[in-house]
Amino acid sequence: MILIYSIHSDLKEKIKDLNQMLQDKYRGIFSKDREFLRDFIRQYIGQIETMKRLDNRHLALYEAKGGIVGVDGSTNTKGGAFPHFVQVFQGLAKSTLKDQEPVFMADIYSPLFSDSLKNPLEKDEKVQTEKKNRLLSDIEVKVALESIKRHKPYGILMDGSLIRYNIYSGDLWAELRQVCEEEGIILVGVIKDIKTSTIGDMLEEVYPDLSINAYDRELLFGILDYGEIIYIKDEVSKKYEYEYSSVFMRSSIAPTVIGMDIIDSQKGHIEEMSRLVYTLTPENSRGVPLWLDLVDKEVKISDTIMEGLMEKYMDRDIYERFFIPERARRN
Amino acid sequence: MKVVGITTQQEVFVGSRTRNLRINEFLIIEDPNQGDLIGEVVEAKTFNRYIPLNIAGDFVDNSVIESLRTLGYNIDEETIFIGKVRLLNEALYPVLTGSDIRLPAFYEVKDLMIKSKKEDGLVIGVIRNTDDMAADMDQEYKNLLNTYEENGLQPQREIPYIMDVRSMHQYPHIGVFGGSGSGKSFGLRVVLEELMKQSIPTIVLDPHFEMDFSEKASYLQGDSFDFEDRFKCLQVGFHVGVKFQDLSAQDLKNLLDAASTLTDAMNNVVDILFRRRDSFYSFYNKLNMLMEAQEEGTVEKIDNRIKDAATDEERKAWAERKELYLSYDKTCPHSSVRGIVWRLKRLDNDGIFSKDIREIEEGLQRGKLMVIQGNTRILQVFSTYLLNNLYHKRREYKDAQYKKTTADYFPPFIVVTDEAHNFAPKGYDSPSKSIIKEISQEGRKYGAFLILATQRPTLLDETITAQLNTKFIFRTVRASDIQTIKEETDLTMEETRRLPYLRTGDVFISSASMGRTIFARIRAAISSSPHTENPFDELKSKGKEDDKMFMEIIENKLPINDTDLLHLISEIEKEFSITFTIDTLEDRLKEMTQKGFLSKEDTIFGYRYKKLS
Structure with missing residues (x-):
């Protein structure tokens, strides 16, 4: 009892400290009023504008031109520590058009069955994570390509930043990008959790006393009004070198801000795509377009399903021998 | 449609993406190993994993749904339909998950649904949710009836429920349960109409004066069946009554008891004073004279009366009184005699003794439906006498047949009553109860059948309830009655849960001859009750x-x-x-x-x- 209590109190202190540290670190910028930051953004980052929802005529046009495809991937791991685990990946490209069958693809990875065992570096967690990211990214790009081949949609909403695909699926991504450009299919990525620091870096440049390595996420919290969008100037955007244009927007009542990337050659569509994302996002939500949420829900491999798959299709002997960690045997 | 989830030999779950399931619908499960299995949907649910729209905890507003719909995606289409299906016959092994499911064709379920030809049965209504199977139904079962729905009269779309009247020989008695306004009286009316069509001799005890079939229902157009010469309404004391000369001492005691409960002493008085073949007048007179003599108090006083009499007639009358006094005063206390006198007077005032039951007997002989009307108390009294009389006539005839002697022919007949709990109450005795009980227990042998309707099955005598082999159960709200129904029928948990919510006119028919419970809707009546005016x-x-x-x-x-x-x-x-x-x-x-x-x-x-x- 006493032991538990002492841990609690210790933890409590640590959390309090973290809170204090964050408060201290950001005091400079948080004490500025909202207009200060908005002015700064207007001046250095890009125009703040207010979006209008797309009306139904517009949406009907998209429907007529092939609908919108949402792409997402999911992964789940079963087993214990390296190399005794198996990872499954699933990608889904789902069109808003009911008669177009959703494109599912799956992949599987286990260090037990690859060259990785020979390569001591593979044991490294970083390498493992990268491997996982690559497989996930690949499968998403593959389903997107397949859905283009089958359905020729008007536009594709990828779940997450487009940079990710550059990093993890270089060649495949280049192919998708090329196909989209050739066929005129608009390709955008919707970023639920923005991880850039465009504004923070600029702040540092302009006001050296505000140099605190702040990220856009916390800086933009509550700064935009519902329905407002920032078109990031290409010259400040970190993504420009990858030939993407980006925006930040507040797409729901929640004060968090989401991002959206579009390939540069399709920059002309950035406004309508932003408005599409805005239109598809429920007012009282976390800011994610409902379509991507639906796709996410459908592609997700839950623990139960994972377990069911393993138990059904794997010999019990193999399953127990390789993939049931001690942790799972605890009661 | 496919079988999903964990299955057993009795029950499976069925999932469909395109077709909604309905309770009481029949489905055929195509088990690859066991062949076709037939089952009935006992629970139906729908589920949309996106509605309620709390995807990842977010509340989704309509405008987004609308926008998605414009983009070609209809969230409603994500709805899946799930049903729990109970197999009619237990399978040998649990049903294989993933088995395909299809709707049965009419010929596959015909034997389950229809037990009798329309000419030999009572066409009572339709079996609910069978319209899909009814599409390729034999012509002879089509257009037999109309149903009355919220939007008026509707032609028959479903398989008819035809009650096999011949099966009453094995399963003789019917109970009709349901709260007020549930369609119980209306269901009874339809059953009676069918009995009339079949010319089955029937006696209806009608305390509500509602079983009149001469008026055509207002919603019917064109020609319809005319019941005019198939039934007759008779009021107790006005058209029919008890013939005093035919009464046995026991009958009389029952009657008097129905007027007001008899004490032992009073029973004794009747036994002592009543002679078979007494007329009402002679018996009443005898009692009255004895009472007058007892009011004098002593033999001396009566002697004085004789002495002081002004006329010969009066003298003679008092002499008679004296005689009665001497023979009976010791055995018949004054108060009991008085009690009998006023009970007798009460019955006479109701007109019970002024008529007889010949007209009823004749009607039954000709296969008519005889409706006996009167207030509940009178009916209790009269029915006791009537049913005893008719039942024993029928019994004598049958017994004579067995004994190979001769007796007058008396036809088999059905006794129908609403508010049956008044005629055969649980917990206390009522004169009519013993005869109803007798018929319920041995009527089958003699061809006397009961149809007992009540809104309070809990108040109906249990021995009798136990004998009701077929039960019509309409909407019931009262918990104690639902409990009784649960105990007395083979209704499942799911079905009893639905009881409080049944629509008026929808009914569970739990029938031993069918071997299972059928969910039906009573057809529209051809005639209308005189009480329909608001x-x-x-x-x-x-x-x-x-x-x-x-x-x-x-x-x-x-x-x-x-x-x-x-x-x-x-x-x-x-x-x-x-x-x-x-x-x-x-x-x-x-x-x-x-x-x-x-x-x-x-x-x-x-x-x-x-x-x-």
């Missing part, structure tokens, strides 16, 4: 009628001066023999003025009522 409409139309009549009376007398009222009253009395007082006439005139039929004006001679032009 009492509030009645008030309105009655008021209008009165006004019209009053206007007709004073039409020619207008204008009316208030000084003329007295004169007017005598005129009206002369012409129409209706009497008004000055006050009532003036009130009436004022009222008509308010209603805008008349106008009232001031003149130098006082008020004057004029016709409004």
Whole structure:
């Protein structure tokens, strides 16, 4: 009892400290009023504008031109520590058009069955994570390509930043990008959790006393009004070198801000795509377009399903021998 | 449609993406190993994993759904339909998950649904949710009836429920349960109509004066079945009664007991004083004289009466009284004799002894439906006598057949009553209960059947309830009655849970001959109850009628001066023999003025009522 209590109190202190540290670190910028930051953004980052929802005529046009495809991937791991685990990946490209069958693809990875065992570096967690990211990214790009081949949609909403695909699926991504450009299919990525620091870096440049390595996420919290969008100037955007244009927007009542990337050659569509994302996002939500949420829900491999798959299709002997960690045997 | 989830030998779950399932629907499961299995949907649910729209905890507003719909995606199409299906016959092994499911064709379920030809059965209604199977139904089962739904009369779309009347030989008695307004009386009416069509001799005890079949239902158009010469309404004490000479001491005691409970002493009095073949008058007289003698108190006093008698006749009468007094005073206490006298008087006042039951017997012989009307108390008394009489006639005939002797023919018959708990109550004795119990227990052998309707099955005698092999269960709200139904029928948990929510006219028919419970809807009745007029409409139309009549009376007398009222009253009395007082006439005139039929004006001679032009 006493032991538990002492841990609690210790933890409590640590959390309090973290809170204090964050408060201290950001005091400079948080004490500025909202207009200060908005002015700064207007001046250095890009125009703040207010979006209008797309009306139904517009949406009907998209429907007529092939609908919108949402792409997402999911992964789940079963087993214990390296190399005794198996990872499954699933990608889904789902069109808003009911008669177009959703494109599912799956992949599987286990260090037990690859060259990785020979390569001591593979044991490294970083390498493992990268491997996982690559497989996930690949499968998403593959389903997107397949859905283009089958359905020729008007536009594709990828779940997450487009940079990710550059990093993890270089060649495949280049192919998708090329196909989209050739066929005129608009390709955008919707970023639920923005991880850039465009504004923070600029702040540092302009006001050296505000140099605190702040990220856009916390800086933009509550700064935009519902329905407002920032078109990031290409010259400040970190993504420009990858030939993407980006925006930040507040797409729901929640004060968090989401991002959206579009390939540069399709920059002309950035406004309508932003408005599409805005239109598809429920007012009282976390800011994610409902379509991507639906796709996410459908592609997700839950623990139960994972377990069911393993138990059904794997010999019990193999399953127990390789993939049931001690942790799972605890009661 | 496919079988999903964990299955057993009795129950499976069925999932469909495209077709909604309905309770009581029949499905065929195509088990690859066991062949086709037939089952009935006992629970139906729908599920949409995106609605309620709390995807990842977010509340989704309609505008987004609408936008998605414009983009071609309809979230409603994500709905899946799930049903729990119970196999009619247990399978040998649990059903294989993933088995395909299809709707049965009519010929596959015909034997399960229809047990009798329409000519030999009672066409009571339709089996609910069978319209898909009814599509390729044999022509002879089509267009047999109409149902009455919220939007009026509807042609038959489903498989008819035809009750096999011949099966009453094995399963003789029927219970009809349901709360007020559940369609119980209406269901009874339909059953009676069918009995009349089949010319089955039937006695209906009708305490509500509602089982009249002469009026055609207002919603029916064109020709329909005419019941005019198939039934007869008879009122106790007016058309039918008890023939006193035919009564046995036991009958009489029952009757008296029904008037008001008899004490042991009173029972004794009847046993001592009543002689078979006594007429009402002779028995009543005997009692009365004994009572008068007992009021004198002693033999001496009666002797004095004889001595002081003014006429011979009076002397003779008192001598008779003395005789009675001497023979019976010791065994028949005065108070008991008096008790019997006033009970007898009460029954006589109700007219019970003024008629007989010949007309009923004749009606039954000719296969008619005889409706016996009277208030509950009278009916209890009379039915005791009547049923005893008829049942024993039938019994004598059958017994004679067995014994190979001869007796007059008496047909098998059905006894029908609403508010059966009044005739055979649980917990206490009632004269009619013993005969109903007797019929319930051995009527099958003799061809006497019961149809007992009640809104309180809990109050019905248990021995009798246990004998009801077929039960019609309408909407029931009362928990204690649902409990009784649960105990007395094979209704499943799911079905009893639905009882409080059944639509009027929907009914579970739990029938031993069918071997399972059927969810049916009673057909539209051909005749209509005399009680269908809304009492509030009645008030309105009655008021209008009165006004019209009053206007007709004073039409020619207008204008009316208030000084003329007295004169007017005598005129009206002369012409129409209706009497008004000055006050009532003036009130009436004022009222008509308010209603805008008349106008009232001031003149130098006082008020004057004029016709409004």
